[in-house]
Amino acid sequence: IDNLSHAEEKVSRCTEELGSLYSEMGFEAVVSKIKEKNEALEKETLSIAVTGESGTGKSALVNAMRDLNPGEPGAAEEGTTEQTMKVTRYKHPKLETVCFYDLPGIGTLNFPARDYAKMVNLNTYDLFIIVIGNRFLEHDALLIREIQKMKKQFYFVRSKIDFEFNNLKHQNRENDCGFSSQEVFLVSSRFIKDLDFPRFCDILESQLSENKRYIFQLSLPNFSADVVRKKKAILHRKILAAAAASFVAGASPIPGVSIACDIAILVKTFLEIRKSFGLDDDSLGSLALKVGKPVEVLKAEVKNPFIYDITETSVIRVIAGSTAAVAVMAAEEAAHLIPIVGSVVGAPVSFLTTYGILRNSLDKFEQSAVRVIIKAFEA
Ligand SMILES: Nc1nc2c(ncn2[C@@H]2O[C@H](COP(=O)(O)OP(=O)(O)O)[C@@H](O)[C@H]2O)c(=O)[nH]1
Ligand SMILES: [Mg+2]
Structure with missing residues (x-):
């Protein structure tokens, strides 16, 4: 699990590792390990x-x-x-x-x-x-x-x-x-x-x-790309925890998208990522004040409109838009995982989908956060 916390891990690589953890210990064990670690971190x-x-x-x-x-x-x-x-x-x-x-x-x-x-x-x-x-x-x-x-x-x-x-x-x-x-x-x-x-x-x-x-590290003001990179590594753990929570919640397929994941968990985690990277309105306003620049100048550096509009509807849009990449990956992984997990067929899919969607977006959030910092602190 510690190996998985590296910020630059690719989704496929990660699921591969999860897969092997999983075959050694069983999926439930993996999930409780992730949950346990996250609870300790939150406490x-x-x-x-x-x-x-x-x-x-x-x-x-x-x-x-x-x-x-x-x-x-x-x-x-x-x-x-x-x-x-x-x-x-x-x-x-x-x-x-x-x-x-x-x-x-x-x-x-x-x-x-x-x-x-x-x-x-x-x-x-x-x-x-x-x-x-x-x-x-x-x-x-x-x-x-x-x-x-x-x-x-x-x-x-x-x-x-x-x-x-x-x-x-x-x-x-x-x-x-x-x-x-x-x-x-x-x-x-x-x-x-x-x-x-x-x-x-x-x-x-x-x-x-x-x-x-x-x-x-999570508490630090965003003053450098280095701070953002460290936060990303911790947020990666949060993403695993969200995937575990989605598994535990037993998410059912979303109508029209036909992949299983828990939208509420996704929305909550996206909001947490946005806040940690300082991309929410309050953080941007406060940064603008600190550096004496108009907030619009900083906001213009956030190229991904989804970051400003995190709702159940927009999250479903993201899922629909990324089904090609994520759902295929999830389905393929699920094919490997089903024989191991046995009866809880739907659940690992929700784990992988939740993980895949969040992990795919993490890089985009990071890029925007770094752009904002560069803009904020440029002379
Ligand atoms: N220019 C500048 N002023 C500062 C800085 N830190 C504190 N001040 C100002 O110095 C004064 C004393 O600071 P304060 O934080 O209240 O000191 P405290 O009594 O040790 O809590 C206040 O007027 C602050 O606004 C700083 O890093 N730069
Ligand atoms: Mg004082």
Whole structure:
């Protein structure tokens, strides 16, 4: 199943592999394996703590990492000088198992260093981002000591680089806090595709466990073709899960198309793919605002009209249009599969059709997503 998650797998190749999995374990076993993996992925949580002095850009960074512009619904308020007095949670707008936490400063009157770990439940976070200003503070060192006791990962980020670029030219990038082996990532929450932000994400994800890595990748703003490619690999798993769900639902043939698959599952999965690739209206509007371009300019890069019109009717049209490729493949595969599966003759067809239709469209969605990004970020 892991082998199947490669983004570039072809449909035929994939069904071939499924076929062999299938003959070893039986189709029901394959389906429950796919379901089990998908449920684990959907249940997985990622908790990212962000801490640092007031004014260093924490709120802006939490917004940027959740792909929210300042002032958008759900965005953290920027520019408040008030110290955070409690842990504040910010959910990711598209993935609610991914949360950011703005932690209050350590060593303050309300949060003495020795009680801090307990008071903010330090052991519940997966990783820590310490946003530093132009100097390293004793508070940061105190916090790191606590994080190290918990054997958790922490990262230094210096933000607002676009703003402070001129000052920074006269400084060096080393920090002077006794943690000089640790890199300080230079980022700007206004220009996330630039400076160290992409590399920061790469390093961060490389240190996460498998499912946490997947949801982190899915949660990222679409700022590069590389991000889109990673999302595609995860969406491929979602497609397998949709096919498994279609099998379990025991989809019956669609009138007029004469192939079996569950339209509701297809619609839901297409919408999920569109959203993950940032091709829905909200995402495009938000991206347009971020890069200061008219949304129509970005929309014009989406060449496939189906992407803007995902309904039961249009999905049936897609199925009808792709019956030549998909249904033939599905029927051929079914011919191999029927002797193995025995009585549930209709079901594997619905699995293969669902898989085939979604998999065929995934490339088109990806191409549009990449075109939009190129357009959005071109000078
Ligand atoms: N130009 C620019 N301004 C930023 C950036 N990050 C934050 N700011 C601004 O700097 C101020 C402080 O940022 P904020 O995120 O509220 O800092 P916090 O107190 O650490 O949460 C706000 O006015 C932000 O809009 C950035 O990357 N670039
Ligand atoms: Mg703040």
